[in-house]
Each structure stands twice: as structure tokens, then as C-alpha cells.
Amino acid sequence: MVNDADKKALISRSEKFFILAECFFDRAFKRPAYLFNQRGKSAGSAHLQLNLIKYHPILFKQNSADFFAQVVPHEVAHLVAYQYYGKVRPHGKEWQFVMQNIFNCPADTTHSLNISDVIGRQFAYQCDCTTHQLTIRRHNKILKGLKYRCQKCQGELKIKGL
Structure with a gap:
């Protein structure tokens, strides 16, 4: 490439x-x-x-x-x-x-590039306060029993719509 x-x-x-x-x-x-x-x-x-x-x-x-x-x-x-x-x-x-x-550069820890062409499939998960978009890797880990919690409200993430 x-x-x-x-x-x-x-x-x-x-x-x-x-x-x-x-x-x-x-x-x-x-x-x-x-x-x-x-x-x-x-x-x-x-x-x-x-x-x-x-x-x-x-x-x-x-x-x-x-x-x-x-x-x-x-x-x-x-x-x-x-x-x-x-x-x-x-x-x-x-x-x-x-x-x-x-280097005379800002010490930004993350970039702000458009990632829409590289993001891959996303899955909507809900906590008590908002909706989160998770990658297929995290989605598959949840399907295998791993639990994720929202950093803000500490609510467990559940697939949206279930």
C-alpha cells in the first residue's frame, strides 16, 4: 500500500x-x-x-x-x-x-485523523448513561463471557436492543 x-x-x-x-x-x-x-x-x-x-x-x-x-x-x-x-x-x-x-511538537497522546476507512464493523452497546460503539474484537469477547463496564457510570455494557 x-x-x-x-x-x-x-x-x-x-x-x-x-x-x-x-x-x-x-x-x-x-x-x-x-x-x-x-x-x-x-x-x-x-x-x-x-x-x-x-x-x-x-x-x-x-x-x-x-x-x-x-x-x-x-x-x-x-x-x-x-x-x-x-x-x-x-x-x-x-x-x-x-x-x-x-522536537518542538505538541505532546498529543492521540491523533485526530479521520478513521472511517479503517474502523471496521462496530456494535452498539448500552450502559446506564449512554451508547458505546465497540469493535468486533470486544463484541466477540463479550459473547465469550467477558464483561465490560462504562468508565463514567460503571454500568455493565449490554448489547443494544436486547
């Missing part, structure tokens, strides 16, 4: 942020492997112990400017924070420091 030119552009942009971190911390950072097969709603993911970054090919194609501005530095910051500070909270103060003070 992502052509070679796009892959090179994403890796090149990632490299820019690694260089910024190296200049700031005055040390080298090991470069990750890159995969372009992220699935679901996530635009990207950083696998710390594997030193791997995955990018979502469909979301990249539809939002390349946002990817270069926000998703790439977000994922690189995870690896930089892990390699420099060790095991820390995923979007904790160390990651935020890298994003804001080194």
Missing part, C-alpha cells in the same frame, strides 16, 4: 527527529526497523524492546502532512525516551519533554 518513495520519506522524516535528539542529548540513538503494516485505529506504534516503529499505510496515504508533523515525531519520541530514560510511562513527563522541548 505504501510505495518505496513514501517509505523513504517516512524513514527520512524519522531520521530528522533522531538527529534532533542526538544533538540535544549529545549521544547516539539506535535506529529502529520500520514496518508499514499498522492496523486498526492507531496511526503508528513504537515497540520499545524490539526497537521497531510501525506506520499505518491507509492513514498515511490519507493524511501524509499530519503524519510528518505529528505521528512520526510521536513514535520516535517513544523510542528516544525509552533509550535515554529507560522504562517510563508511555506518555509520561519524559516522552512529553522529548516532544515539546526537543
Whole structure:
């Protein structure tokens, strides 16, 4: 889905942020492997112990400017924070420091990209206060006996219409 030119552009942009971190911390950072097969709603993911970054090919194609501005530095910051500070909270103060003070980017923990083309089938569930849209994965877990509760009202989620 992502052509070679796009892959090179994403890796090149990632490299820019690694260089910024190296200049700031005055040390080298090991470069990750890159995969372009992220699935679901996530635009990207950083696998710390594997030193791997995955990018979502469909979301990249539809939002390349946002990817270069926000998703790439977000994922690189995870690896930089892990390699420099060790095991820390995923979007904790160390990651935020890298994003804001080194990469000069907002430390947004989630993206606001349109995910309608990658969301998959949704199932309506009801609690005591609202309706929730659950993925097929969560729906299937409920069918197997797992129970989910609303974070707001703590009511158990029940499939809507039953």
C-alpha cells in the first residue's frame, strides 16, 4: 500500500527527529526497523524492546502532512525516551519533554485523523448513561463471557436492543 518513495520519506522524516535528539542529548540513538503494516485505529506504534516503529499505510496515504508533523515525531519520541530514560510511562513527563522541548511538537497522546476507512464493523452497546460503539474484537469477547463496564457510570455494557 505504501510505495518505496513514501517509505523513504517516512524513514527520512524519522531520521530528522533522531538527529534532533542526538544533538540535544549529545549521544547516539539506535535506529529502529520500520514496518508499514499498522492496523486498526492507531496511526503508528513504537515497540520499545524490539526497537521497531510501525506506520499505518491507509492513514498515511490519507493524511501524509499530519503524519510528518505529528505521528512520526510521536513514535520516535517513544523510542528516544525509552533509550535515554529507560522504562517510563508511555506518555509520561519524559516522552512529553522529548516532544515539546526537543522536537518542538505538541505532546498529543492521540491523533485526530479521520478513521472511517479503517474502523471496521462496530456494535452498539448500552450502559446506564449512554451508547458505546465497540469493535468486533470486544463484541466477540463479550459473547465469550467477558464483561465490560462504562468508565463514567460503571454500568455493565449490554448489547443494544436486547
